Amino acid sequence: MSSNEELKNMLIDFHLLRKLVVGIGEVSEITHVPTRQIRYWEEKGIIHSSKETEGTTRKYDYLSVKKILLIKELLDDGYTLDAAAKKVEHRMKNIDEAFMKLAQQSSDENNK
Amino acid sequence: MSSNEELKNMLIDFHLLRKLVVGIGEVSEITHVPTRQIRYWEEKGIIHSSKETEGTTRKYDYLSVKKILLIKELLDDGYTLDAAAKKVEHRMKNIDEAFMKLAQQSSDENNK
DNA sequence: ACATACATTGTAACAAAACTACAATTAATG
DNA sequence: CATTAATTGTAGTTTTGTTACAATGTATGT
Numbered sequence: 001m002s003s004n005e006e007l008k009n010m011l012i013d014f015h016l017l018r019k020l021v022v023g024i025g026e027v028s029e030i031t032h033v034p035t036r037q038i039r040y041w042e043e044k045g046i047i048h049s050s051k052e053t054e055g056t057t058r059k060y061d062y063l064s065v066k067k068i069l070l071i072k073e074l075l076d077d078g079y080t081l082d083a084a085a086k087k088v089e090h091r092m093k094n095i096d097e098a099f100m101k102l103a104q105q106s107s108d109e110n111n112k
Numbered sequence: 113m114s115s116n117e118e119l120k121n122m123l124i125d126f127h128l129l130r131k132l133v134v135g136i137g138e139v140s141e142i143t144h145v146p147t148r149q150i151r152y153w154e155e156k157g158i159i160h161s162s163k164e165t166e167g168t169t170r171k172y173d174y175l176s177v178k179k180i181l182l183i184k185e186l187l188d189d190g191y192t193l194d195a196a197a198k199k200v201e202h203r204m205k206n207i208d209e210a211f212m213k214l215a216q217q218s219s220d221e222n223n224k
Numbered sequence: 225a226c227a228t229a230c231a232t233t234g235t236a237a238c239a240a241a242a243c244t245a246c247a248a249t250t251a252a253t254g
Numbered sequence: 255c256a257t258t259a260a261t262t263g264t265a266g267t268t269t270t271g272t273t274a275c276a277a278t279g280t281a282t283g284t
Contacts, residue, residue, distance in 0.1 A: 012124050013178065019142045020132050020174060023270095025241060030131045035242080036262060044260095057242055057269065062132060066125065080252090081260065135241095137270065147271080148233060156231095169240065169271055192281090193231065 014103035021050060021059035031068045038068065046071070046085040063099065067092055126215035133162060133171035143180045150180065158183070158197040175211065179204055 028035045041047050042058070047067055049058035060068075067088060074084035140147045153159050154170070159179055161170035172180075179200055186196035 012129075016142070016174070016177060016181070017124075017129075019138075020134055020177065021138060022132055022134055023241075024243095026131075026133060026171070030128070034262080037260085039243090040261070051243095055269095059138070062128070065128065065132070069128070135270075146233080149231090151272090152232070163272095167240095 012102075014099075017062055018103070021061045022065065024049075024058045024060070027060050027065055027068065030065060031072055033068055033072050041068075041071070041081070041085075044081075046081070063092070063096060066095065124214075126211075129174055130215070133173045134177065136161075136170045136172070139172050139177055139180065142177060143184055145180055145184050153180075153183070153193070153197075156193075158193070175204070175208060178207065 022030075024035045024038055027033070027038060031038075038047070039058075042049060047060075047064055049060050049064065051058045070088045070091060071081075071084045074087060075081065079087065134142075136147050136150055139145070139150060143150075150159070151170075154161060159172075159176055161172050161176065163170045182200045182203060183193075183196045186199060187193065191199070
């Protein structure tokens with residue numbers, strides 16, 4: 001198998017990527033947002049973790065971490081939390097769509 | 113910004129992907145390999161976690177989880193652990209390279 | 225069969241990470 | 255300065271992960 005084919009089949013394995021969910025401590029290190037603050041945003045309904053549907057400890061997927069990063073950026077720029085959340089909500093919609101589309105593609109390729 | 117540009121800039125953010133490291137329990141759920149067995153493989157030097165370089169608790173990145181998945185597949189096919197490890201080592205080399213290449217690309221694009 | 229190396233599994237006692245549910249503090253705004 | 259928004263602190267508890275022992279299973283050669 002050529003390196004290029006490998007690349008296409010392998011990068012990215014969206015099904016695996018979906019399952020790569022990280023703990024709140026890790027998210028905090030990645031984003032530089034304190035765990036306490038992450039929980040607070042979640043409490044306000046701005047972000048979501050796996051806790052809401054399963055289990056007892058929060059786990060965040062790729063898109064959630066990305067969302068936290070975006071919100072933090074806007075906060076640092078002077079936005080209020082609600083304004084930042086609203087703006088990011090809009091951006092995430094595009095990202096989510098693209099993500100789903102690629103996940104679908106990779107699923108098609110594996111089943112053809 | 114068009115959805116397509118978004119897609120290119122956003123999917124995939126390799127720098128973020130690199131940092132998405134998951135705990136051993138999560139890996140176990142994803143791969144269906146018991147935590148005890150994962151630690152054993154690590155003890156044998158077949159796989160690696162962040163524990164070897166930092167911290168006290170094991171964290172596994174995307175490529176490590178992929179490696180575990182590949183090894184498990186071969187084991188289920190009847191390979192011995194060492195044989196499976198050797199074979200996977202070879203495959204992972206290609207995957208690692210492709211990964212680094214793409215990470216480099218995405219880094220270039222963000223700085224041009 | 226049985227010795228040998230390979231591979232996995234069990235678990236007790238302990239440490240680290242994450243949880244909730246309170247409350248306190250610190251901006252920002254009318 | 256009262257009010258809402260946003261963040262932060264923390265005690266006590268639960269969950270998850272750790273090591274370091276040992277035991278058990280499985281395959282191979284003789």
